[in-house]
Amino acid sequence: MAKLNRRKALALMSGTMAAAGISAPALAANKKVKVGALRFTSHSGSFVAFERGYFSEAGLDVEFEFFQAAQPMAVAIASGDVDYAVTAISGGLINLAQKNAIKVIGGALSEEEGIDGQKYLASDAAFQEGVTTPTDLDGKRFAVTQPGSSFHYMGSKMAAAEEIDLSFVPLQKVGAIIGAMKSGQVDGWSIVPHIAKPLAGSGAVHIIGNVADYIPDYQVTTVFTSAKNAAEERGLTESFLAGFSRGVDDYAAAMIDKTASEDAMVDLIHKYVYTDRPRDKAAPSIINGTMRLNKGAALNIASVQDQLSWFQSEGLVDADISIDQLVDSSYVETIGA
Helix, strand or coil: CCCCHHHHHHHHHHHHHHHHCCCCCCCCCCCEEEEECCCCCHHHHHHHHHHHCCHHHCCCCEEEECCCHHHHHHHHHCCCCCCEEEEEHHHHHHHHHHHHCCHHHHHEEECCCCCCCCEEEEEHHHHHHHCHHHHHHCCCEEEECCCCCHHEEEEEEEHHHHCCCEEEEEEECHHHHHHHHCCCCCCEECHHHHHHHHHHHCEEEEEEEEEHHCCCCEECEEEEEEEEEHHHCCCHHHHHHHHHHHHHHHHHHHHHCCCHHHHHHHHHHHCCCCCCCHHHHHHHHHHCCCCCCCCHHHHEEHHHHHHHHHHCCCCCCCCCCCCCHHHCCCCCCCECC
């Protein structure tokens, strides 16, 4: 059931004041915060909020720390090295939540019908041997960063639906997986479209399916923080979510709804994503990465529960962990509750 809470009231107030040309209240008093991110288009809500001053207007002095996988980011939140982050739910994140170290407080990237989403891939070597659909991956090697990662979840959900067996190969980093796919050391993988499509276009891999066909309305990434911040730093946390949500709105207007300049948004995102490429080479990949970021950081609680149940069924987390241990649902609208 949707809830109007203090965070939403703050966002509404901030929007009204911004429209009137007045700065939003700096509840966090220029508080220095460190935000964890990956250099993916799907993390653009944070990048836009920083570049357009929305974090500053919310009273935050933001510094980014970049990671290459989800689980190290969860550890950084738990240790206090990072204050807020956006990433996929992993076994490591759930285990830290059970220890009351972290809390999911919102939603970010989602699979949505009508918007091109994450892909299942086959290496060129596997494709040439006849792997042209997800079913053909039966008995093959499927790349993941770590056991209990979102890649593991996506692969397992597809395998269960197709009634096939996969051999999961942990390679720690996305870059290492790309290299293994190109060399044929692994046969399959699943990844966001801004990585999948350029790789497929080069002939290095082949797109053989859509994640949304197996996991509709998948809450791919979540916004999370330490349990201490969620419980004791409410004003700070609401300020972060208010700034982040404004960044998401701008991103959606430009990249999905087409009511704002796509070129200007690509220029902004290029400061963080595919920075090693010229803008004209990076732009198609950035645009290909466009997926829905939830308005107001709304959280699909039904999808989060499905992920938690899968981790439990695989023995990757304790069977008695509850959704309330993982999620603080007091900050944003929840979907599917």
